[in-house]
Amino acid sequence: MAQDVPTLKLLLIGNSNVGKSSLLLRFTDDTFLPQEEVSATIGVDFKVNMMDVDGQTYKLTIWDTAGQERFRTLTSSYYRGAQGVILVYDVSSRETFDALNTWWNEVNTYCSSLDVVKMIVGNKVDKESSRVVTYQEGADLARRLQTLFVECSAKTKIGVEEAFEELVTKIIETPTLWQKKSAPSSSLRVTSGSHESMDNGSSCAC
Numbered sequence: 001m002a003q004d005v006p007t008l009k010l011l012l013i014g015n016s017n018v019g020k021s022s023l024l025l026r027f028t029d030d031t032f033l034p035q036e037e038v039s040a041t042i043g044v045d046f047k048v049n050m051m052d053v054d055g056q057t058y059k060l061t062i063w064d065t066a067g068q069e070r071f072r073t074l075t076s077s078y079y080r081g082a083q084g085v086i087l088v089y090d091v092s093s094r095e096t097f098d099a100l101n102t103w104w105n106e107v108n109t110y111c112s113s114l115d116v117v118k119m120i121v122g123n124k125v126d127k128e129s130s131r132v133v134t135y136q137e138g139a140d141l142a143r144r145l146q147t148l149f150v151e152c153s154a155k156t157k158i159g160v161e162e163a164f165e166e167l168v169t170k171i172i173e174t175p176t177l178w179q180k181k182s183a184p185s186s187s188l189r190v191t192s193g194s195h196e197s198m199d200n201g202s203s204c205a206c
């Protein structure tokens with residue numbers, strides 16, 4: 001791959017079981033694993049996806065962090081160099097929505113740059129009959145915290161690609177996060193997915 005492909009670092013955080021790993025797998029491999037094949041993330045997992053924005057290819061390095069406290073080590077290093085943070089909750093679990101306050105505090109503790117783009121994502125909208133957090137509640141919280149907001153389902157795929165596209169577009173449009181002179185913002189296209197070892201070459205923000 002050409003060396004001048006810009007790299008963006010994105011981070012998935014939120015309580016255990018909200019579907020962070022499933023969202024990442026859906027986005028990079030367009031797959032959803034059945035419940036019996038899913039295991040809790042230990043520490044951090046890391047995937048790479050290429051995305052085209054107006055003829056420019058970007059390399060997305062997406063870090064999937066463990067939701068369980070006992071598996072969270074080296075927290076500050078997850079955040080180092082991140083340009084985008086996705087805070088995930090499960091629309092069928094009030095507890096995971098309430099926990100966003102704690103995750104928000106963690107972001108603000110470890111991300112020194114105020115410009116890091118944050119997005120709140122309500123996952124599992126396919127479980128409509130078990131929903132306990134309304135769309136409006138999610139949207140209101142996002143407005144209060146001044147973040148982006150998307151509802152989606154890793155299971156059905158709905159909203160997943162749009163979430164990543166919106167986040168990346170906002171990062172590219174934020175000059176302080178971005179070294180390029182121009183900041184194009186349309187015609188997004190995901191081109192490929194792969195799994196890579198931990199190596200972060202992003203131009204940094206926090």
Ligand SMILES: Nc1nc2c(ncn2[C@@H]2O[C@H](COP(=O)(O)OP(=O)(O)OP(=O)(O)O)[C@@H](O)[C@H]2O)c(=O)[nH]1
Nearest residue numbers: 016017018019020021022040041067124153154155
């Ligand atoms: N119905 C439904 N189930 C989902 C969805 N996304 C994830 N799940 C299920 O939720 C459970 C937890 O998913 P994970 O992706 O492992 O959750 P996680 O947030 O990465 O969990 P940790 O690694 O412990 O932090 C699994 O049984 C998934 O199959 C979704 O969109 N809809």
